[in-house]
Amino acid sequence: MNAKLKIAIQKSGRLSDDSLQIIKECGISFHNGIGKLKAEATNFPAEFLFLRDDDIPGYVADGVAHIGIVGENVLVEKGKQVETVHKLGFSKCRLSIAVPKGARYLGPASLQGKRIATSYPRLLGQFLASHQVQADIHEISGSVEIAPGIGLAEAICDLVSSGSTLFTNGLEEVETVFRSEAVLIAQPQLPADLKELLGQLLFRIKAVQAAKNNKYILLNAPQAKVERIASLIPGMKSPSIMQLARPGWVSLHSVINENDFWAVIEALRAEGAEGILVVPIEKMIV
Numbered sequence: 001m002n003a004k005l006k007i008a009i010q011k012s013g014r015l016s017d018d019s020l021q022i023i024k025e026c027g028i029s030f031h032n033g034i035g036k037l038k039a040e041a042t043n044f045p046a047e048f049l050f051l052r053d054d055d056i057p058g059y060v061a062d063g064v065a066h067i068g069i070v071g072e073n074v075l076v077e078k079g080k081q082v083e084t085v086h087k088l089g090f091s092k093c094r095l096s097i098a099v100p101k102g103a104r105y106l107g108p109a110s111l112q113g114k115r116i117a118t119s120y121p122r123l124l125g126q127f128l129a130s131h132q133v134q135a136d137i138h139e140i141s142g143s144v145e146i147a148p149g150i151g152l153a154e155a156i157c158d159l160v161s162s163g164s165t166l167f168t169n170g171l172e173e174v175e176t177v178f179r180s181e182a183v184l185i186a187q188p189q190l191p192a193d194l195k196e197l198l199g200q201l202l203f204r205i206k207a208v209q210a211a212k213n214n215k216y217i218l219l220n221a222p223q224a225k226v227e228r229i230a231s232l233i234p235g236m237k238s239p240s241i242m243q244l245a246r247p248g249w250v251s252l253h254s255v256i257n258e259n260d261f262w263a264v265i266e267a268l269r270a271e272g273a274e275g276i277l278v279v280p281i282e283k284m285i286v
């Protein structure tokens with residue numbers, strides 16, 4: 001039988017849409033009936049398992065799934081023996097300690113002897129130990145933010161993204177314990193044929209990510225400025241330069257990174273570039 005990569009992704013929740021999206025952008029399709037736990041890819045040797053995110057590290061460590069997509073927060077909290085293969089850049093959040101607004105907080109030592117409610121006892125425990133603080137970690141599985149209000153704890157340690165949940169519950173973020181994003185994990189010691197499939201998938205993921213971080217740029221430039229303008233947009237190897245029908249002008253085509261986008265555009269304009277077009281890239285193989 002030919003090898004098939006079993007991929008665990010979250011069934012429904014904050015990771016699901018982006019996990020499915022990246023799979024789709026990698027050109028992998030599958031039919032998935034509502035409520036199904038498994039789906040077979042139609043154009044890649046893979047099978048998807050739809051699971052609760054908390055179970056994904058364990059299933060990957062046990063070999064039920066070969067690879068999976070999960071938040072680093074869950075991965076580290078579970079402490080399973082799996083390999084982090086690649087950061088995926090979505091579901092970014094932080095695990096933070098928060099106290100009631102206005103409470104006196106002068107650093108981790110203020111947590112000494114306090115009760116802290118969390119769903120992340122391991123990560124919180126490591127943070128407290130690293131600051132030589134002894135506190136009473138009260139593990140709860142959800143609605144952590146209400147714990148101070150109902151007298152269950154004096155502080156909480158929970159995931160934060162926008163901060164609005166803390167705000168509406170009258171809490172103030174005082175420490176960042178851990179920063180997290182979605183990652184691709186794999187069972188260590190995958191057999192060679194599955195490793196080969198993982199390599200193919202990773203190649204596609206990187207092409208999708210590179211495309212998202214870059215834009216294709218076309219512009220017109222006076223011939224006299226070509227060298228200076230070309231040096232601003234070096235692209236993957238060097239820009240393409242084409243003669244325009246109008247004498248003394250050329251067109252340059254290249255790729256620019258999203259991070260330096262506006263600074264590069266300003267510099268190009270200052271050098272006399274005109275008619276600048278910026279186009280999204282669908283896939284980028286570097």
Ligand code: PRT
Pocket residue numbers: 010011012013014015051052053054070071072073074091092093158159160161162163164165166180181182
């Ligand atoms: O059912 P299942 O167990 O699979 O899902 P779940 O309910 O345990 O997890 P889910 O879907 O809520 O989150 C999955 C993963 O998304 C987490 O493990 C994180 O890696 C990531 N993630 C990113 C977040 C958040 N952002 C986030 N904001 N997970 C949870 N939150 C919650 C947080 O717990 C708090 O209640 O959102 C609230 C705070 O959000 P803000 O925007 O108000 O700050």
Ligand code: ZN
Pocket residue numbers: 052053054
């Ligand atoms: Zn969960």
